[in-house]
Amino acid sequence: MENSTSKIYNNFTDSSNNVYSFDNYIDFAQFWFNLSRRTAKLLFPTNFAKLQNAAANSKEARTKI
Secondary structure, eight states, X not given: OOOTTOOXXXXXXXXXXXXXXXXXXXXXXXXXXXXXXXXXXXXXXTTHHHHHHHXXXXXXXXXXX
């Protein structure tokens, strides 16, 4: 069960039902931005838009490290 503070990158699946889980934005961003856009769309067809938004437009993405 997801709590109100969970992010999409904390737990998601790909088109083959492989589970991905990242505890923090930095680890997720490294994973996400190492995928080509085409590959990401193929692997995550149902969650692509939400995952892309989390990677590029979330509060964590706009915060300087």
